[in-house]
Amino acid sequence: MTGTGRGPRGPYTHPEAEPVVAARLAKQDVVQGLGHVLCRLVPMDEATAWAEAVFCLGNPGQGLSYRTGKLQLLELLAEAAGRDGFELKDFHDRLWREGNAPFTLQRWELPGLRDQLDAADRLAGATGD
Structure with a gap:
């Protein structure tokens, strides 16, 4: 009407x-x-x-996504910096080469830590996927 x-x-x-x-x-x-x-x-x-x-x-989630990525990057950097022979330039170059690869995968490849992948697998199993 x-x-x-x-x-x-x-x-x-x-x-x-x-x-x-x-x-x-x-x-x-x-x-x-x-x-x-x-x-x-x-x-x-x-x-x-x-x-x-x-x-x-x-874009309500963009700010949170940015902050989350920043924290993941700083965590990856801190873990890599604790390794023998760490060079910031090499870390930076690798980061650019990896592009948009998730930090969880880079964390598994670079310092060899897969605890975040294991946690994701447990969560996926908990949902039945």
Whole structure:
């Protein structure tokens, strides 16, 4: 049914559109709020802060994924650095050559540790896969 009415922030054509419009306006308010917070906490201009806020809201797992990868990389580096003959340049070169190989596999190949692979196998067995 088509009708005309007023939503919480202005006119809308269909009554079903009100929640959609309200959600979009709320998201816009959140983006602007995040942009202002970023401007205060991080040295960046408002346009960049707004773009970062939009990206973070549109990709909610990206930040966590980045942090997880960073921790895995630092763990791999710490384990490799404890080996005799460790050279940072060699570690770095190998890391670039491996590309997107999971750190768990690199950890198995480089320092020879497979505890993370064994844990993954146990988890897979627990789910019946």
